[in-house]
Amino acid sequence: MTQETLIVSVKGDRKTDPARALTETRWVRWILITVALLFIALFLLVPLAEVFTSALNKGFSYYFGAIREPDALSAVKLTLIAAFFSVWFNSAFGIVSAWAITKFSFPGKNLLITLIDLPFTVSPVVSGLVYVLLFGLQGLLGPWLQAHNLHIIFALPGIVLATIFVTFPFISRELIPLMQEQGSEEEEAAMVLGANGWQIFWRVTLPNIQWGLLYGVILCNARAMGEFGAVSVVSGHIRGLTNTLPLHVEILYNDYDFTAAFAVASLLTFLAVLTLIAKTLVGLKYEKERQVLPPRFESELP
């Protein structure tokens, strides 16, 4: 009896693909797909379209005017500076920490792994406040900084620091599992071949992690440019001076200049779309790299 049923179902519509025997019936699949697509349309596509229609509703000249306005340009510049520093700092820190965590064992290693995640778990507003409490006038280091005429809060260094903090985990979290998976055999091979530490890093380690690193850099950059909370706390919102793009959007919005706000927001949206494309391309390349890793155990020991 059971055998007969089995034969019938094999002869049915599932005969071509054995994996299909595990999927749901047709109407369940359609409902799930429709629901998913509806959600995407409602929560992603509609707002995206809204950004561009609002940005352009007073015409192209107004749009470009809003973007070319000096305060907007200064916000773009500041955003690029903050992103530039956080990408470089976090690349360096990411490589160093991933190297330390995967190649050595030392006391406090697990604590370090946990701490790297801290910026993901703490609200950005809180991390901004921490910097204010540290470097602000009433803060721990405030008087000393004041005495030496150093400005961190409500100035560029504070914005850069806050951006670095919130984008801290992206690169190291990308590199740690990658380097763990790769192990250190290639580095050992380079070492016995007579390479020094510098040569090992540039010729062996870096080429092996380049796509993972680039992937992390893209994510880090996107977050750095879009960061609002932490930067908002430390920036002081001085127009043309300490406003990044997201802060500039907020100010324009609060001034009831909706069209300009959306025009500037569309820049961030373009950035997001570019990031998505870059992320997908690098991700594909990265996956390919990982797949051509030589099979670790081709045929197991006899």
Added chain:
Amino acid sequence: MSIEVRGLTKHYNGFKAVHNVSAKLETGSLTALLGPSGSGKSTLLRMIAGLEVPDSGEIHLTGREATYASAKERNVGFVFQHYALFKHMTVFENIAFGLRVRKQKEDEVRNRVFELLDLIQLTGYEKRYPSQLSGGQRQRVAVARALAPRPEVLLLDEPFGALDAKVREELREWILRLHEETNMTTLFVTHDQQEAMEVASRILIMNHGEIEQDGTPIEIFDEPATHFIAQFVGETNYIDTEISEKGLAVWGPFRFSVNPGLPVNQKIRIYFRPNDVYVTAQFETLQVRAKIAKTRFRGTVIEYKLDIGEDKTISAQVPKGVALASGFKEGQEVYAAITAFHVFPIQP
């Protein structure tokens, strides 16, 4: 170039990976470091290569102290079990790596790489990436890469472990020929005794971080130095009994003449190989009566489980031709004698 280690010791959190190991390998020798996994053989090899730092002891390469020398100063070639090829580099660049980090001239690098490609019979593969090669080809590239800077010593860590049986066989032959041509001092780690016996002229057997025996394959096989070697190398029967009178031990119908120095009642374990059991259909001399309980075909030999009474069995191996000529079959009455055996006292 010779390799000498003296009292080499390496402990990991109280675990004795390598403990007080001393050995000397002569220039041009081909030696196997054999042992079960966790016996410390890889750790010893890695210390010689400079990949691990010993806790104590000394390493001498060509008479020079090299215990803490850098890899460059040691000038050893090392081949990893899983090849450890640089996967983002072509075959050419992999082999050239050791020359490039030594800043050799481009035309010298090219000449040397093509010479090695010829040696490993992979000329024409220089533009491929490691992922485009088979396991055996990768391992040959790994050997060429190790040989490129003209090392004085070649160390191989389970070089054939990740390959399937057929390829392993070919590579063994190839390594032997390579050694004959280059005559380089070679030390390779293996857990496969067959491989050690076939390739090496000398075998060091490690167990629990120490060298238990150091000898030629024949010595290791015929004169095991310890309990561990007796049961680790080759197939063997073992039986536990005790000295019943001076120079004699008895087990079932078998009588063994043993070292008269062993005291009466001393517990002993006797090891004998299945092919050292002499089986005939007719009684010849000094044999005991046995019954064939089970037959197992093993290729060139046929293995019999012999029932010798008193619930005791031993296994015997007979060359296939002899077995067929004698017409042995299950249930048949035969006569058996043990022609060679080794006795080790059991410490209480």
